[in-house]
Each structure stands twice: as structure tokens, then as C-alpha cells.
Amino acid sequence: MPSLSMTINGKQVTKDVDPNTLLVQFLRENLSLTGTHVGCDTSQCGACVVHVNGKSVKSCTMLAVQAEGSDVTTIEGLAQGDELHPMQAAFREHHGLQCGFCTPGMVMSAVDLLQNNPDPSETEIREWLEGNICRCTGYHNIVKAIQAAASEMRR
Amino acid sequence: MPENGIGAPVRRREDKRFLTGKGRYTDDINRPGQLYAYFLRSPVAHAKVTRVETAQAEAAPGVVAVFTGQDMAADNVGSLPCGWTVTDRHGEPHKAPPHYPLVRDKVRYVGDHVAMVVAESYAQARDAADLIEVDYDELPAVVDTKEAMSGTQIHDEAPSNLCFDWELGDKDAVEQAMSQAANVVELDLINNRLIPNAMEPRAAIGDYDSGTDSYTVYSTSQNPHLLRLILCAFVLNLPESRVRVIAPDVGGGFGSKIYAYAEETCCTWAAKKVGRPVKWTAERGEAFVSDAHGRDHVTNVKLAVDQEGKFLALKVDTTANVGAYLSSFSTCVPTYLYATLLAGQYATPAIYANVKAVFTSTAPVDAYRGAGRPEATYLIERVVEVAARQLGMDPAELRRKNFIKPDQFPYQTPVALTYDIGNYEASLDKALEMIDYKGFPARKAEAETRGKLRGIGLSAYIEACGIAPSAVVGALGAGVGLWESAQVRFNATGTVSVMTGAHSHGQGHETSFAQLVSEKLGIPYENVEIVHGDTGAIPMGMGTYGSRSLAVGGSAIVRACDKIVEKGRKIAAHLLEASVDDVEFKDGQFTVVGTDRSKSMGEVAFTAYVPHNYPEGVEPGLDETAFYDPLNFTYPAGVHIAEIEVDPDTGITQIVDWVAVDDFGRVLNPMIVEGQVHGGIAQGVGQALLENCVYDKESGQLVTGSYMDYTMPRADDLPSFRVGMTVTECTHNPLGVKGCGEAGAIAAPPALINAITDAIGEEIDMPATAEKVWRVCQARFAQAAE
Known part of the structure; x- marks a missing residue:
């Protein structure tokens, strides 16, 4: 069993894992970071999005060993202590979540969008979210939340 | 009003845990010593099972046990019951064949449960399942709703695959009105089959404590007590006092998590057999084949209208697909949650519905967001729209002419319900104003200059919520109080x-x-x-x-x-x-x-x-x-208007505006209510434009069994919505509230299809995919060129 090291949410982690372990399984099962969710088996739903070296990645499409030496951020690592990340705060303020299951992936994906495009139009937001499925909100308030976070983060 | 009291848009307290990854869903829970279950599912739609050989699987690494239907039969495990007995039009109860958690002699749909493997890891359980040898003596599949009654018989108990032949209303009065009416408008409609797709797949953990002889069941359930009641009283024969069901954070349900399924039943039962907790989490592919599906009606509707546009009578003939077995509440959906709503918002004096429910070799069908009411609203609002076109009347004015008026409440419909209150014109007027209905012809003309076909479609829906007065539902066959x-x-x-x-x-x-x-x-x-x-x-x-x-x-x-x-x-x-x-x-x-x-x-x-x-x-x-115990149902109602543009060169429908004006009675948290409306509309738009559950007619295989094949609405498929409200307070509950969860999913499909058919000038069935719309447009161009 190979030994695997990476930084997760700012902490160095070293574990032995089966080489066929997916990154999402490593997070959920080996590290009990259950905020990252599995909603499908075809890399379509985006509930498992995390950041690997600052970029959004579907953690079900990547083996844990491929993240060797990487800097991984999950939904658990986004807030600074009790202070929510502006994207998290905007999702709450604008009711961008209902059941909460797609939310971690949605938030992580949206944070990466603003890294690429700090002032996205509604169309650009909707196109970016194409890889994240939400069944509850109809996306209306998710789009509003991302627009609000973008405006807040540009200040 | 206190700052955080009734009527305030209070931000949600549950959001902090969901936004920081601290939600606790069933799959996030692990019990000490837990084992994992994998279900071997039928790869064929319909077959006699002549042999199941488990020895090799039992010997595989990590495997603790392999169970089949025979093991459960030996333990006297019962059948998953249907909680609502529908009495047919000859006074006979519906046909309710046994629905065993693991099959005993026959498989009846792709995904049916053949065996359960319990192992130290999920991967080991899954690998071992490949070593189970099953002999299937295949029989023809029956998937088509319309042809089900002439297909191969699926259950010994149900000749012609007929579950029930049921009716509601005054047939003679309707036929007499039809025969004398100046106009009879007729439509054949399909209400397409849907797969609910809550984002959290179903999951369960069964945990048995031999010290206290008691069970704890973790389950993705919308109703933990109901699940406990069914598990204890009907299937596993356990005292309710010894079973605790926990439904922790649940990632969406939309109906699909109401029911008692085979998997949580098996995990509960197996936990005692193996003496350790047993966990199962559905893969999405399993959710597609085994979650209860929704809708799947084929309907002929006739509306009799007099010369002034007054509705005289409505006649409905529906065949409803209930799938291979009766899911927990499957039978009330195409009957008491459907035909009782056929008056809609209109004072139609005579209504008759005949519903035949048929078994097919497909996954069970049960309530999905709206449950019967979307099917009723779809046919009413489609036939009313077509009537307006045939009579050359404005569709908004035809509706207005036939609305039940505010001074007619309480209003007794010809289909059993008594509406307590409503003001349908108020919602219509507000919606027409919000969308600038009068300005539509100019917008249509402008769209034409860009080569686009612009259409507008209305939907005036009603639903019966606040389910339900126990004595009423009991008299109609419900096995529970509500x-x-x-x-x-x-x-x-x-x-x-x-x-x-x-x-x-x-x-x-x-x-x-x-x-x-x-x-x-x-x-x-x-x-x-x-x-x-x-x-x-x-x-x-x-x-x-x-x-x-x-x-x-x-x-x-x-x-x-x-x-x-x-x-x-x-x-x-x-x-x-x-x-x-x-x-x-x-x-x-x-x-x-x-x-x-x-x-x-x-x-x-x-x-x-x-x-x-x-x-x-x-x-x-x-x-x-x-x-x-409620005294009556509540009756949320409203008007949605969709405005769309079709590109005839691609067939793509773009929703350019959406107005929803709903009367939910008193509103407790308007932010949450609007969110429910948005989500409901999205699911309704999904049904009308994108989603369709398809089984292959020959093999019975589920063709749309993944997110690569079943089209979920994504962010770039949908617009933002404009939501308005009108209020008449419910008269019989202490809050004056009506309920808002299903409205969007009920209102949206007919609004959208009315808009598309308005734009392209031809009838089209749901889902109105780009391909279907494109074919209609091309055929019309070809016709015009001739």
C-alpha cells in the first residue's frame, strides 16, 4: 500500500492508501472529511468538487495518489475559523441552498469561477456551473449568490 | 411582527452546517464494526429465476454472508405493502401482488433485487456479487404503458396486467353534455415518465443491539415513523418499541424518499443475521433503476364547450403505469391525487374520469413532486389552451370566463373536493400585468425579424395540499391517518x-x-x-x-x-x-x-x-x-406564464421570461417560499423540455440510466424567474397557510408546452427536446415551400 502525503486544508497529511482509492474516497473515508459529497458515478454532478493546487477538480475523477504533494482545499477548509468565506456568506444571504447536498461542490466551483473571472455575467455564471447539478433551487438563487459574492469580493 | 417572526425572510440557521461541510447525511455516518451491502440486481426485465448459486461468492475474500429471497422467506419476512387500497369501479380492491425485498421466483424489472452480499468492504461485496450464478428463464418485457394490457402477464394475481380500473364522476351527465355541445375539443396526451433524482442517493444502515434486542436504522427517509411502521408491522414483524429510525440530514426527496424500499429493509434484517451493522449507499446508477419513478400517464381528454366559451363537461381516459410492483403510495397518485383535481380552477359542471392502472416490467412508479396534480393540471391546461385556439378566443379570457368566482366559495367540485377559498382572477390579472401580456404581439413581431418564433403560454393550476383529513382518506382506502x-x-x-x-x-x-x-x-x-x-x-x-x-x-x-x-x-x-x-x-x-x-x-x-x-x-x-388532523385539504392555486423563443434552425427553446403568481395563503418565510417556487418550476421545466425516462421496448433495459443519458436541468438550461404572490388565507387551519412545495412543478409543464405550441403552431409531446421541435419546424418549412 503506497504512502501518500499532501496538504489538506493547510495541514500536512500522510496516510497509507490502496492505489485505486479515489481522491473523494480518501477525503471521506480515510480522513472523515464528509463535507465533500458523492452524487453520481459518471463525474457529472459536481457534488465532489474540491480545489487541488487552487483549481476546482471533481475529486471523483482523480486518484488520491495523483494528488501526492498537492495542496488540497475542501469545503471544510474554506471558512477562516468562524468567519464564512464571502461565497459561503452569499449563499446563505441569498438562499442559494436548500437540501445542502450539492452545496459544497457548488461553492467550491463558484470560488474558482471568481478566481478566473472576478466579474462574471449571469450567462457566464450559468455556463460555468454546467458541471454542477442542483435539484432543489432551480439555480436562481445560486446565480444571485455568486453575483453578490463577486461584487463583495471586488470591493 | 417580531424581527424573526411570521412573515420575515429569516436567513436559514441550517445553512451554516451545510456551507461548512458539517451536514450529517446518512452516508456520512459510520457505525463501529460496520459491514457493507451490495445488491445483485436483475440484468433482465422479466424472467423466472430458476437457480441462484451463492457458494463461490460466500467463499470470496471479506464476504460475511450472501442472502437470497429464500433466506428471507425462511425467516418469514413479509412483502413491502402498498398503503392505499383503491377500490375499482366494480367494487373490487386493486390487485396487490407480493413485493418481496429479495425476489423469490421471478424478476420483474431491470434492477430488481436478486441477492444481497454483505462483506467487510464495499468493494469486496461488489466483487463477490459477480460470483453469484443466476439462471434466468427470460420472458418478454412489457414497458409501454399503452400496450401493457396486451403484454405478457407479469403477476399471476393480475390478468391483463391490470391493477385496477377505476372511475370518478358522473359518466352519464358528461356523455349527455358532450353529445349536445357546440364544440368538443379533444387531445391525446402523454405525461412523460420521470426519475426524481434527489442529489443525495438513497442510503441505509441497519444496526442491531443484541443486549437490548433492538434496532437502530439510519435512512434517507422523508418520514421516519412511517418507515418504522411499515418495517415493523408489515415486513419484519418487529415491535415498534424496539426499532428506532433516524433520518438525519437528507439531501432532497421530492417524493422518492417517502417509501419503504427493499434496501433498508434488507440492511435492518441482515444486521441481526450477521450481528454487525450493515450499511448500503446507492450508486447513482442504482438510484436510476431502483428509486420509485414518477408520472407515466397516457391520456385522452375531451372538453365540451358551448358557443360562448363556457365549459360544459370534461371527460378523461387515462392509463397509468404503476411499474412492476406497488410502491408504498403508488395507487392513490393516479386516482385520489389526480382525478379529484380535474375541475382545476374552473366551474365545469360535469366531469368524469376513468383510470386504468397497469403493471409493467419497469421500476415501481409512485409520487414525485406534485404526484397526480401535475398530471391533472397538464391535461386541463393543455385542453383549455387548445380550446381557446380552436374557438378563436384569447386563452386568458377563456380561462377568466370559466373561473370559479370568489363568491362561489366554498365550492363543491363534481369530483369530490370542496375548495375552501381562492381568488383566481386576482392571480391571473397580476400575472398578465407582470408579463405585459398586451405587449406580447409586438414582442412576437420583433422576434420574427430575428428569425425567432416567439410564444406565450399560460397555466392556471390548482392543487390539493395539507395532506390530509384522516377520515376522508381512510374512507378512500388509505391505510394510515395523515x-x-x-x-x-x-x-x-x-x-x-x-x-x-x-x-x-x-x-x-x-x-x-x-x-x-x-x-x-x-x-x-x-x-x-x-x-x-x-x-x-x-x-x-x-x-x-x-x-x-x-x-x-x-x-x-x-x-x-x-x-x-x-x-x-x-x-x-x-x-x-x-x-x-x-x-x-x-x-x-x-x-x-x-x-x-x-x-x-x-x-x-x-x-x-x-x-x-x-x-x-x-x-x-x-x-x-x-x-x-386537518379538516380539509388546502388549495394553493395560481397562474404561471412562460414566454419563449424557438430557433427554428436548431429547435432550441429559450425561455425569455417566466412569471409565477401563486396564492399560498399566509406566508411564513417569503425567502424560503420563493426558493420552493424556483425549484418547482425548474423540475417542471425539466419535465417539459429535457427529462424523459426511456425503457427499451424489446429488452426492457433502462436506456436513460445515468446523467450522461437522462437530461437533468442545468444552470444554463434555465432562466431567472419572476415570482409574485396573491393571498387568500386558508379558512380551516389556524395559520391560514396552504403549502408551496409542489406548485412550480405542477404549473410549469403546461405553461411551457402552451408557449412552445403557440410558437411553432403544432402539437408536441413532452419533453419538447430541441430535436423534436426542430423536426416540427422543418416539416412546416417544407410544407410552406410546397
């Missing part, structure tokens, strides 16, 4: 715990119910905690579906709060040395009328638990439970 419970418990220091039988899986009850209690008891919102989803912590409750949580569960909370205040008055009167009759309660204070002498709710609660100076004959403590 009341709700609430327990309001003051703690000695003034905080309040509210135990509710409703279950929140996205609806935000922890916030909205706390707002309600805060206002009723005049205590800070922050001091109210909502407890739900655990049969070990709450009074028996019936759960959440049918937009019932606030209308029924909220009403139970109000009644429990009333009891708290009533007892509090006695305690306060004693402390204030006044007569109970002279003490009034307002804004958290018990005051002697006409004086400034008062005691706060907190002081009274403390006194109840530290009763040193206490009224004689009054019990200590401040903890009250109420059960609320």
Missing part, C-alpha cells in the same frame, strides 16, 4: 425544544418552525430549537410530502403552543394573585388585564420547573404535545 404531531417543551431556563413529526430535507423547517414558535410564545427566535427526523426523539409523526409540513405540522405546533399558553396563564395567575380569567397573554407577557402587573413567559417556565410557589392542582413542568 395528521401531524408536535411537542413543545420549555426547558427550565426558558429555551424551547420543539419536536415535530414533519421532516426537513431542504425545506428549512429548523428556521421557519422556529419563527412560528418565537411569534406564538413571544420568546427570542434564537431560543427555539427544532428537533426532527428521529423516532427516538419525537412523537409519532407522519413526515413531509404533499406540501403538508406547515399546513398540518405547523398547525400542530400552533395547537401545542396554545396549550403551553393555557397552562402558563394558570401559573401566571397564581404568581400575580389574580384570577385566570383576568390574565391575558401577549408578546411573551402574561398580564393582569387593565394593570401593568405581568410575568414573562420565561418566569412562568422557570416556575413550572421550580414549583415552590405554585397553583394547587396544576402539574409541574411546561411540555405540551398536540396532534392536528
Whole structure:
């Protein structure tokens, strides 16, 4: 069993894992970071999005060993202590979540969008979210939340 | 109104945990010593199972046990019951063939449960399942709803695959009206089959404690007590007192998590057999084949209309697909939640519906967001729209002409229901104004200059929510009562715990119910905690579906709060040395009328638990439970208008505007209500434009079994929505509320299809995919060129 090291949410982690372990399984099962969710088996739903070296990645499409030496951020690592990340705060303020299951992936994906495009139009937001499925909100308030976070983060 | 009371758009308290990764869904839970289950599912649609050989699998690495239907039969495990017996038009009960958690002699759909492997790891269980040898003696598949009655018989108990042939209404009156009417408008409609697709796949953990001979079941359930009742009383023959069902955070349901399924039944049963906890989490592919599906009706509808445009009669013939077995509430969906709604918002004097429910070799079909009411609304609003076109009338005005008028309430429909209140014209007028209906012809003309076909479509829907008066549903065949419970418990220091039988899986009850209690008891919102989803912590409750949580569960909370205040008055009167009759309660204070002498709710609660100076004959403590059984259904209603543009070169429909004006009665948290409307519309748009469950007619294989094949609405498929409200308060519950969870999914499909058919000038079935629309446009161009 190979030994695997990476930084997760700012902490160095070293574990032995089966080489066929997916990154999402490593997070959920080996590290009990259950905020990252599995909603499908075809890399379509985006509930498992995390950041690997600052970029959004579907953690079900990547083996844990491929993240060797990487800097991984999950939904658990986004807030600074009790202070929510502006994207998290905007999702709450604008009711961008209902059941909460797609939310971690949605938030992580949206944070990466603003890294690429700090002032996205509604169309650009909707196109970016194409890889994240939400069944509850109809996306209306998710789009509003991302627009609000973008405006807040540009200040 | 207190800052966080009724009517305030309070931001949700549950969001913090969901936004920081601290939600606790069933798959996030692990029990010490837990094993993993994998279900071997039928790869064929319909076959006799002549041999199941498990020896090799049992010997595989990590495998603890392999179970088949024979093992469950040997343990006298029962059949998963259908909780609603429909009596057919000849007075006979519906056909309810056995539905065993693991099959005993035959498989009846792709995904049916053949065997259960329990192993140390999920991968080991899954690998071992490949080593099970099964001989299938294949039979023809039956998937098509319309042809099911002439297909190979699926159950011995159901000749012609007929589950029931049921009717409602006055057939003679309808036929007489039809024969004399100036116009009869007829349509053949398909209400396409859908797969609910809550984002959290179903999951379960069965945990048996031999020390106390008791079980704990973790399950993705919308109604933990109902699941416990079914598991204990019908399937596993266990005392309810020894089974605790916990439905923790649940990632969406939309109906699909109401039912008792094979998997949680097997995990519960197997936990005792193997002496360790057994966990199962569905892969998405399993969810596609085995979650209960929705809709799947084929309907012929006729509307008789006189020369002035007055509706005279409505006749409906529907064949409804119930799938391979009867799921928990499958039979009430195409009957009592469907045909009873066929009056819609209109004063049609005569209505008759005949519904034939058929078995097919497909996954069971049950309630999916709206459940029967979307199917009813779709056919009414489509045939009304087509009638307007055929009669050359404005579709808004034809609707207005036939609306039940505000002074006609309470209104007895010809299909059993009594609507208590509504003002349909108010919603119509507001929606027409919001969308600028008068400006539509100019917008259409402008679109034409860009080569686009612009269309507008209305949908005036009604639904029956607040499910349901127990005596009424009991008389119609329901096996359960549909009341709700609430327990309001003051703690000695003034905080309040509210135990509710409703279950929140996205609806935000922890916030909205706390707002309600805060206002009723005049205590800070922050001091109210909502407890739900655990049969070990709450009074028996019936759960959440049918937009019932606030209308029924909220009403139970109000009644429990009333009891708290009533007892509090006695305690306060004693402390204030006044007569109970002279003490009034307002804004958290018990005051002697006409004086400034008062005691706060907190002081009274403390006194109840530290009763040193206490009224004689009054019990200590401040903890009250109420059960609320609704007197009638509630009737949310409204008007949605969709405005779209079709690109005839690509067939793509773009939704350019959407106006939703809904009357949900009194609104507790408008932010949450609007969110429910958005989500409902998205699912309705999904049905109308994108989603379609397809089984291959020959093989019975599910063709749309993944997100690569089944088109879920994504962010770039949808517009933003404009939501308006009108209010008539429900007359028979203490809050005046009606329910809002299903409205969008009910209203949206006919609005959208009416808009598309308006644009392209031809009838089209759902889903109106780009390909289908493109073919219609091309055919019309070709015709025009000839």
C-alpha cells in the first residue's frame, strides 16, 4: 500500500492508501472529511468538487495518489475559523441552498469561477456551473449568490 | 411582527452546517464494526429465476454472508405493502401482488433485487456479487404503458396486467353534455415518465443491539415513523418499541424518499443475521433503476364547450403505469391525487374520469413532486389552451370566463373536493400585468425579424395540499391517518425544544418552525430549537410530502403552543394573585388585564420547573404535545406564464421570461417560499423540455440510466424567474397557510408546452427536446415551400 502525503486544508497529511482509492474516497473515508459529497458515478454532478493546487477538480475523477504533494482545499477548509468565506456568506444571504447536498461542490466551483473571472455575467455564471447539478433551487438563487459574492469580493 | 417572526425572510440557521461541510447525511455516518451491502440486481426485465448459486461468492475474500429471497422467506419476512387500497369501479380492491425485498421466483424489472452480499468492504461485496450464478428463464418485457394490457402477464394475481380500473364522476351527465355541445375539443396526451433524482442517493444502515434486542436504522427517509411502521408491522414483524429510525440530514426527496424500499429493509434484517451493522449507499446508477419513478400517464381528454366559451363537461381516459410492483403510495397518485383535481380552477359542471392502472416490467412508479396534480393540471391546461385556439378566443379570457368566482366559495367540485377559498382572477390579472401580456404581439413581431418564433403560454393550476383529513382518506382506502404531531417543551431556563413529526430535507423547517414558535410564545427566535427526523426523539409523526409540513405540522405546533399558553396563564395567575380569567397573554407577557402587573413567559417556565410557589392542582413542568388532523385539504392555486423563443434552425427553446403568481395563503418565510417556487418550476421545466425516462421496448433495459443519458436541468438550461404572490388565507387551519412545495412543478409543464405550441403552431409531446421541435419546424418549412 503506497504512502501518500499532501496538504489538506493547510495541514500536512500522510496516510497509507490502496492505489485505486479515489481522491473523494480518501477525503471521506480515510480522513472523515464528509463535507465533500458523492452524487453520481459518471463525474457529472459536481457534488465532489474540491480545489487541488487552487483549481476546482471533481475529486471523483482523480486518484488520491495523483494528488501526492498537492495542496488540497475542501469545503471544510474554506471558512477562516468562524468567519464564512464571502461565497459561503452569499449563499446563505441569498438562499442559494436548500437540501445542502450539492452545496459544497457548488461553492467550491463558484470560488474558482471568481478566481478566473472576478466579474462574471449571469450567462457566464450559468455556463460555468454546467458541471454542477442542483435539484432543489432551480439555480436562481445560486446565480444571485455568486453575483453578490463577486461584487463583495471586488470591493 | 417580531424581527424573526411570521412573515420575515429569516436567513436559514441550517445553512451554516451545510456551507461548512458539517451536514450529517446518512452516508456520512459510520457505525463501529460496520459491514457493507451490495445488491445483485436483475440484468433482465422479466424472467423466472430458476437457480441462484451463492457458494463461490460466500467463499470470496471479506464476504460475511450472501442472502437470497429464500433466506428471507425462511425467516418469514413479509412483502413491502402498498398503503392505499383503491377500490375499482366494480367494487373490487386493486390487485396487490407480493413485493418481496429479495425476489423469490421471478424478476420483474431491470434492477430488481436478486441477492444481497454483505462483506467487510464495499468493494469486496461488489466483487463477490459477480460470483453469484443466476439462471434466468427470460420472458418478454412489457414497458409501454399503452400496450401493457396486451403484454405478457407479469403477476399471476393480475390478468391483463391490470391493477385496477377505476372511475370518478358522473359518466352519464358528461356523455349527455358532450353529445349536445357546440364544440368538443379533444387531445391525446402523454405525461412523460420521470426519475426524481434527489442529489443525495438513497442510503441505509441497519444496526442491531443484541443486549437490548433492538434496532437502530439510519435512512434517507422523508418520514421516519412511517418507515418504522411499515418495517415493523408489515415486513419484519418487529415491535415498534424496539426499532428506532433516524433520518438525519437528507439531501432532497421530492417524493422518492417517502417509501419503504427493499434496501433498508434488507440492511435492518441482515444486521441481526450477521450481528454487525450493515450499511448500503446507492450508486447513482442504482438510484436510476431502483428509486420509485414518477408520472407515466397516457391520456385522452375531451372538453365540451358551448358557443360562448363556457365549459360544459370534461371527460378523461387515462392509463397509468404503476411499474412492476406497488410502491408504498403508488395507487392513490393516479386516482385520489389526480382525478379529484380535474375541475382545476374552473366551474365545469360535469366531469368524469376513468383510470386504468397497469403493471409493467419497469421500476415501481409512485409520487414525485406534485404526484397526480401535475398530471391533472397538464391535461386541463393543455385542453383549455387548445380550446381557446380552436374557438378563436384569447386563452386568458377563456380561462377568466370559466373561473370559479370568489363568491362561489366554498365550492363543491363534481369530483369530490370542496375548495375552501381562492381568488383566481386576482392571480391571473397580476400575472398578465407582470408579463405585459398586451405587449406580447409586438414582442412576437420583433422576434420574427430575428428569425425567432416567439410564444406565450399560460397555466392556471390548482392543487390539493395539507395532506390530509384522516377520515376522508381512510374512507378512500388509505391505510394510515395523515395528521401531524408536535411537542413543545420549555426547558427550565426558558429555551424551547420543539419536536415535530414533519421532516426537513431542504425545506428549512429548523428556521421557519422556529419563527412560528418565537411569534406564538413571544420568546427570542434564537431560543427555539427544532428537533426532527428521529423516532427516538419525537412523537409519532407522519413526515413531509404533499406540501403538508406547515399546513398540518405547523398547525400542530400552533395547537401545542396554545396549550403551553393555557397552562402558563394558570401559573401566571397564581404568581400575580389574580384570577385566570383576568390574565391575558401577549408578546411573551402574561398580564393582569387593565394593570401593568405581568410575568414573562420565561418566569412562568422557570416556575413550572421550580414549583415552590405554585397553583394547587396544576402539574409541574411546561411540555405540551398536540396532534392536528386537518379538516380539509388546502388549495394553493395560481397562474404561471412562460414566454419563449424557438430557433427554428436548431429547435432550441429559450425561455425569455417566466412569471409565477401563486396564492399560498399566509406566508411564513417569503425567502424560503420563493426558493420552493424556483425549484418547482425548474423540475417542471425539466419535465417539459429535457427529462424523459426511456425503457427499451424489446429488452426492457433502462436506456436513460445515468446523467450522461437522462437530461437533468442545468444552470444554463434555465432562466431567472419572476415570482409574485396573491393571498387568500386558508379558512380551516389556524395559520391560514396552504403549502408551496409542489406548485412550480405542477404549473410549469403546461405553461411551457402552451408557449412552445403557440410558437411553432403544432402539437408536441413532452419533453419538447430541441430535436423534436426542430423536426416540427422543418416539416412546416417544407410544407410552406410546397
